[in-house]
Amino acid sequence: MTNPKGYRRGTRDMFSRGYKKGGVExxxxxxxLYKIGDIVDVKxxxxxxxxxxxxxxxxxxxxVFNVTKMAVGVVVNKRVKGKILPKRISVRIEHVKHSxxxxxxxxxxxxxxxxxxxxxxxxxxILCKRFPVxxxxxxVVSTKDNEPQTIGPVPYEFIA
Numbered sequence: 001m002t003n004p005k006g007y008r009r010g011t012r013d014m015f016s017r018g019y020k021k022g023g024v025e026x027x028x029x030x031x032x033l034y035k036i037g038d039i040v041d042v043k044x045x046x047x048x049x050x051x052x053x054x055x056x057x058x059x060x061x062x063x064v065f066n067v068t069k070m071a072v073g074v075v076v077n078k079r080v081k082g083k084i085l086p087k088r089i090s091v092r093i094e095h096v097k098h099s100x101x102x103x104x105x106x107x108x109x110x111x112x113x114x115x116x117x118x119x120x121x122x123x124x125x126i127l128c129k130r131f132p133v134x135x136x137x138x139x140v141v142s143t144k145d146n147e148p149q150t151i152g153p154v155p156y157e158f159i160a
Contacts, residue, residue, distance in 0.1 A: 011055050015046035022047070029094060034072050038064045039099040042074060042091060051092025061099050062089075072096055 008015070025047065034040065044058045057076050066073030071092045078087045112128040119126040 008055065011044075011058075014055060014058055015044045015052075017046055025094060032093070032098065034064055034067050034093070034096070034098075036064055036067060039102060040064055040072065040074060040096045041099045042076060042089075042096055045094050048092065048094040051090070051095065053089055053091045053095055057087075057089055057091075061101060066090070 003009070025045075039061060040063075042053050042057050042060050042062060044052050044055070051071050056078060060076045060078075062074040062076035064072050065075050065088065068090075071090050073088060073090050074096065075086050075088055077084050079085075108130075115126055115128065
């Protein structure tokens with residue numbers, strides 16, 4: 001038997017609701033505000049078949065380019081053979097959520113601004129760059145009252 005060729009082929013787990021996440025959708029889903037330029041994650045919700053994204057866009061992050069009453073237009077990158085094409089899709093708001101991909105960056109910007117103001121008040125220069133964690137410092141292990149132990153395999157004993 002050949003593989004099925006339907007529009008939702010292979011989405012049994014992809015569009016299924018999570019454990020204890022079934023039932024009526026919360027009102028907060030519909031009360032969220034989306035603006036043009038917002039970064040959103042596309043995640044298909046199996047409880048709502050209308051306005052559902054194609055399985056190729058599930059889990060993708062894109063930028064909002066259009067907002068309507070019940071849906072948003074999102075520009076998402078899709079890999080087609082060797083190229084990455086920006087695709088414009090229209091998705092209902094049950095299937096999108098605000099992305100947290102920039103949260104760490106925005107928090108760092110706020111922290112750096114505070115540090116710069118404090119440094120300016122104290123007439124000091126400050127570095128706001130991130131630096132990789134260096135190697136751990138070296139140390140000497142003393143063998144005084146700490147004799148090295150020789151470890152070997154335990155001999156196998158056959159019990160009949």
